[in-house]
Amino acid sequence: MSEKINLEFYFLDNSYEVIGNEPHIIIWGITRDGRRVLLRDRRFRPYFxxxxxxxxxxxxxxxxxxxxxxxxxxxxxxxxxxxxxxxxxxxxxxxxxxxxxxxxxxxxxxxxxxxxxxxxxxDIRFSIRYIIDHDLRPCGWHVAEVVEVPKKPIYRVDAEYEIIGDIKPLEQTLQPDLRIIAFDIEVYNKSGTPRPQTDPIIIIGIMNNNGDIKQFLANKYDDKISVEEFVNYVKTFDPDIIVGYNTDGFDWPYLIERSKYIGVKLDVTRRVGATPRTSTYGHISVPGRLNTDLYHFAEEIPEVKVKSLENVAEYLGVMKKSERVIIEYIDIPKYWDDEKLRPKLLQYNIDDVKSTYGLAEKFLPFAMQLSNITGLPLDQVGAASVGFRLEWYLMREAFRYGELVPNRVERAAESYRGAVVLKPVKGVHENIAVLDFSSMYPNIMIKYNVGPDTIVRNEKCNPDKHNIAPEVGHCFRKEPPGFFKRVLETLLRLRKQIKSEMKKYPPTSYEYRLLDERQKAVKVLANATYGYMGWIHARWYCRECAEAVTAWGRQTIKSAIELARKLGLKVIYGDTDSLFVTYDKDKVEKLIELIQTKLGFEIKIDKIYKRVFFTEAKKRYAGLLEDGRIDIVGFEAVRGDWAEIAKEVQEKVTEILLKENSIDKAIEYVRQVIADLKAGKIPLDKLIIWKTLSKRIEEYSVDAPHVVAAKKLIKAGIKVSTNDKIGYVILKGGGKISSRAEPYIFVKDPKLIDTEYYVDHQIVPAALRILNYFGVTETQLKRAAASAGQKSLFDFFGGKK
Missing domain, CATH: 3.30.70 (Alpha-Beta Plaits)
Structure with a gap:
C-alpha cells in the first residue's frame, strides 16, 4: 500500500457504487495542483x-x-x-x-x-447521508487522509485515492480554475414538436470558459457525426461543470433519446460507459460532472414573466434582444435548408450559447454558495425547490444537535392569516422613505422561540413560562432554546460574519463578490424558514407556528406605526415587513432607534422615493427612486398575461408622470403609440399575449383565446402540455375575439393584426390603470388632437404632497 498523505481537494460531487456487496462512496474532486481525482470511502454504511x-x-x-x-x-x-x-x-x-x-x-x-x-x-439518500454525517460542503475545499491506489480505467480522472482516515472541510473560499462549458442544441423539425426518433440534431453549439465557441453540425440531416463530435469534445475538454438553459427539460432528454436511436453512445461522463440519466428533483445527472440547468434559477426572477433565454439574458444585462438573432423554432428548417439563410441560423445558435454562458456567470456564484451551505451538490440545488434546499440545511443542523429528522407526511393544505397590509393613503407623495425590518420573521422566531419542538399543545399557556402569540393564542416554551431558534441564530450570525469579512476587500475583488453571493445564499435560507413551517411537504411542518409568526409580525408593524405617528411622521403605507413614511431625516433616525430599543427589532432605510403614487388598492403603487429608476408594483406592467406593448405603455406613462409631472405629456405619448400601431410600426413580438395552460385542453369548458391558440398548435403537430405558456396574437376578422387568436409563430404579416383589439383591450386599459386616477378618460386617449393646458399630478389631488 502506498504512503498515507493528507490530500486537499475541492469537492465537486459524490455518489456511490456497490462493489462485491460493499457500498463505496465515490467523491469527484480537484486537487490544489489542478488534477481531477476520485476519492473512494469503503467504510461508510447505510443506517436508520x-x-x-x-x-x-x-x-x-x-x-x-x-x-x-x-x-x-x-x-x-x-x-x-x-x-x-x-x-x-x-x-x-x-x-x-x-x-x-x-x-x-x-x-x-x-x-x-x-x-x-x-x-x-x-429516506435520506446514502450519498447525501455521507455529506451530512461528515459535514462536507460541495463547492468547497476539504482535506482527507488517503492513500493513492491504482487508477481504474473506467474513471476519467488523473488519480484515484482511498480515504482511510478523517475527511473534513477547510475554511477557504477561493475556488480552483474550473472547466466550464455551455451548450445548446437546434433540432430540425417541419411538423410541430421535435421527435427524437425522426428529427435530427442539426447544430450543437458550445462555449467554454476560455471563450472558445464551437459548433458541431449535422451532414444535412445525418446527425450521427454532430453528436459524436459533441461526445468527443466533452471527453477531450473534460469540463467540471456543464451548463445549459432548460437542458433538464429539453436538450439532455432529447440527446439521450436521439443518441440511442442513431446508435451513438452518449459517453460524456467521467465514468466510462455511464450515460446521463434523470435523477433527483428531475435534474439530469452526468456522473463526475456538475450538470446545471440555469433555467431553474431564472424561474426565481418574478420580474421576467416569459422566461425565454433571450428575455432573461436581456433582463440581466447579458445580451440585448436587439443585438442578437432571434428565430422561431418552426422556422429552423427553412434556415437550415437554404444555404443563404443558414449563416443566420448558425449565428442564432452562437447567440444562444453566448447568452447561456453569460447567465452562468451571473447565476453560478450564488448557486455554488447555496450548494456549499445546504450540502446539496450543485446539479441538484437548482432543481430543488426553496423548501427542499432549506430542509437539507436543517437536516445537517439536526445531525449536529442530535435531533432526529422527522419523516415527510402527506397532508392536506391548511390556510392561515398572513401579514398585515395597510390601506395606502391614495395620491401622489413626495420624499417617502421605505423602512424595512431586517429579517423580521426569522427574528420573531428567535425572539419568541417559535418552532414545532417548542409549541405547547397539551397544557395551559402560562405567561411566565411561555411566549403567547397575539390574536391566535398559540404558546411556545421560553426555555430551552428550540431547534429553529438555534438554527436561525446560526444563520443570522453567519451572515453578519460574512458581511464583516466583506469589508476587508474592495467591492471589485473576487473575494468580495464571492462573499456577497454567500451572504445572499444565507439570507435566502433564513428568510425561507417561516414559510417552510407552513409548507405542507415540510418534515418540520407546523401550521400554528407559521400562524403565530404572522400574528407577531402584524403586532410589530402596528407598534412601529404607532411610534412613527407619535414622532409626527406620516405613515403612507405598510406591507408585511416594511413601512412607507414621510422622510424627515432626524425623525426617521429616531424611529429606527425606538424600534430597536422598544420593540427589539432592527429596521433600516431600504430606499427613498423622490415621488410615489398610490391608488387606494393595497400592493399597488409606482415610485421614482433617487437614481431615476422607476418601481412599479401591482399594475399590469408586472403581470404576465398582457402584451409587451401594454407593459411598455404603462411603464412609460408612469415614468412621464413621475419624472416630468405632466399628465398631458403622458396622454400625448399614448396617442402616439396608438398611431404607430395603426401605421404598422409596432413590431409583432410586442403584440404577443402569453397565457399559461393551467389544465389539460380537454378540461376547458370555455374556449378562451389561449385555449384556441393551443388547439391550433396541437393541430399543427406541436406538443402542448399543462403549465405551458401559450403565445398568441389577435387577428382581424369577424366573430369572437377567442376565435381570432392565432399562435404567434404562424403569423408573419403585421397587416393581419387587429389593431382595434390592441387599442381597446391592451394599450388603453393598461394606460388607464394609472391615468384614470388623474381623471383621464378613454375618449381623451383616443382623441387625435392634444387638449389645451398642461396639468400636473398635484392638480388632481388638491395640490397635496
Whole structure:
C-alpha cells in the first residue's frame, strides 16, 4: 500500500457504487495542483433509526431485529442511542446494514413492531447521508487522509485515492480554475414538436470558459457525426461543470433519446460507459460532472414573466434582444435548408450559447454558495425547490444537535392569516422613505422561540413560562432554546460574519463578490424558514407556528406605526415587513432607534422615493427612486398575461408622470403609440399575449383565446402540455375575439393584426390603470388632437404632497 498523505481537494460531487456487496462512496474532486481525482470511502454504511416506546426492553428488541437480517444485506449493527425528537429526549435504536437499497425494506418490517413508536431517517439518500454525517460542503475545499491506489480505467480522472482516515472541510473560499462549458442544441423539425426518433440534431453549439465557441453540425440531416463530435469534445475538454438553459427539460432528454436511436453512445461522463440519466428533483445527472440547468434559477426572477433565454439574458444585462438573432423554432428548417439563410441560423445558435454562458456567470456564484451551505451538490440545488434546499440545511443542523429528522407526511393544505397590509393613503407623495425590518420573521422566531419542538399543545399557556402569540393564542416554551431558534441564530450570525469579512476587500475583488453571493445564499435560507413551517411537504411542518409568526409580525408593524405617528411622521403605507413614511431625516433616525430599543427589532432605510403614487388598492403603487429608476408594483406592467406593448405603455406613462409631472405629456405619448400601431410600426413580438395552460385542453369548458391558440398548435403537430405558456396574437376578422387568436409563430404579416383589439383591450386599459386616477378618460386617449393646458399630478389631488 502506498504512503498515507493528507490530500486537499475541492469537492465537486459524490455518489456511490456497490462493489462485491460493499457500498463505496465515490467523491469527484480537484486537487490544489489542478488534477481531477476520485476519492473512494469503503467504510461508510447505510443506517436508520427506530424510536422506541416507553419501558421497552432494548436488548430483547435488538435481538428480535437482528433475526430479520437478510444475507444479501445483513444487519451489521443494532445500537442503542439517546437522541432528541422534536426537542424531546427519546431512546432509539440505530440499525445499520450493508446495501443502501435494503434500508427501506428493513424499515417496513421494523416500523410494524409493537415496541417501535416510529422509524425515521430511512429516506435520506446514502450519498447525501455521507455529506451530512461528515459535514462536507460541495463547492468547497476539504482535506482527507488517503492513500493513492491504482487508477481504474473506467474513471476519467488523473488519480484515484482511498480515504482511510478523517475527511473534513477547510475554511477557504477561493475556488480552483474550473472547466466550464455551455451548450445548446437546434433540432430540425417541419411538423410541430421535435421527435427524437425522426428529427435530427442539426447544430450543437458550445462555449467554454476560455471563450472558445464551437459548433458541431449535422451532414444535412445525418446527425450521427454532430453528436459524436459533441461526445468527443466533452471527453477531450473534460469540463467540471456543464451548463445549459432548460437542458433538464429539453436538450439532455432529447440527446439521450436521439443518441440511442442513431446508435451513438452518449459517453460524456467521467465514468466510462455511464450515460446521463434523470435523477433527483428531475435534474439530469452526468456522473463526475456538475450538470446545471440555469433555467431553474431564472424561474426565481418574478420580474421576467416569459422566461425565454433571450428575455432573461436581456433582463440581466447579458445580451440585448436587439443585438442578437432571434428565430422561431418552426422556422429552423427553412434556415437550415437554404444555404443563404443558414449563416443566420448558425449565428442564432452562437447567440444562444453566448447568452447561456453569460447567465452562468451571473447565476453560478450564488448557486455554488447555496450548494456549499445546504450540502446539496450543485446539479441538484437548482432543481430543488426553496423548501427542499432549506430542509437539507436543517437536516445537517439536526445531525449536529442530535435531533432526529422527522419523516415527510402527506397532508392536506391548511390556510392561515398572513401579514398585515395597510390601506395606502391614495395620491401622489413626495420624499417617502421605505423602512424595512431586517429579517423580521426569522427574528420573531428567535425572539419568541417559535418552532414545532417548542409549541405547547397539551397544557395551559402560562405567561411566565411561555411566549403567547397575539390574536391566535398559540404558546411556545421560553426555555430551552428550540431547534429553529438555534438554527436561525446560526444563520443570522453567519451572515453578519460574512458581511464583516466583506469589508476587508474592495467591492471589485473576487473575494468580495464571492462573499456577497454567500451572504445572499444565507439570507435566502433564513428568510425561507417561516414559510417552510407552513409548507405542507415540510418534515418540520407546523401550521400554528407559521400562524403565530404572522400574528407577531402584524403586532410589530402596528407598534412601529404607532411610534412613527407619535414622532409626527406620516405613515403612507405598510406591507408585511416594511413601512412607507414621510422622510424627515432626524425623525426617521429616531424611529429606527425606538424600534430597536422598544420593540427589539432592527429596521433600516431600504430606499427613498423622490415621488410615489398610490391608488387606494393595497400592493399597488409606482415610485421614482433617487437614481431615476422607476418601481412599479401591482399594475399590469408586472403581470404576465398582457402584451409587451401594454407593459411598455404603462411603464412609460408612469415614468412621464413621475419624472416630468405632466399628465398631458403622458396622454400625448399614448396617442402616439396608438398611431404607430395603426401605421404598422409596432413590431409583432410586442403584440404577443402569453397565457399559461393551467389544465389539460380537454378540461376547458370555455374556449378562451389561449385555449384556441393551443388547439391550433396541437393541430399543427406541436406538443402542448399543462403549465405551458401559450403565445398568441389577435387577428382581424369577424366573430369572437377567442376565435381570432392565432399562435404567434404562424403569423408573419403585421397587416393581419387587429389593431382595434390592441387599442381597446391592451394599450388603453393598461394606460388607464394609472391615468384614470388623474381623471383621464378613454375618449381623451383616443382623441387625435392634444387638449389645451398642461396639468400636473398635484392638480388632481388638491395640490397635496
Amino acid at each position: 433509526y427506530a424510536i422506541l416506546k416507553d419501558k421497552v426492553n432494548i436488548e430483547d428488541l435488538a435481538r428480535k431485529i437482528r433475526t430479520y437480517s437478510d444475507p444479501k444485506s445483513p444487519i451489521i449493527g443494532v445500537e442503542p442511542v439517546e437522541k432528541k425528537y422534536f426537542g424531546r429526549k427519546v431512546s432509539a435504536l440505530k440499525i445499520i446494514t450493508m446495501i443502501p437499497e435494503y434500508v427501506r425494506k428493513y424499515r417496513e418490517k421494523i416500523k410494524s413492531l409493537p415496541e417501535v413508536l416510529e422509524v425515521v431517517e430511512a
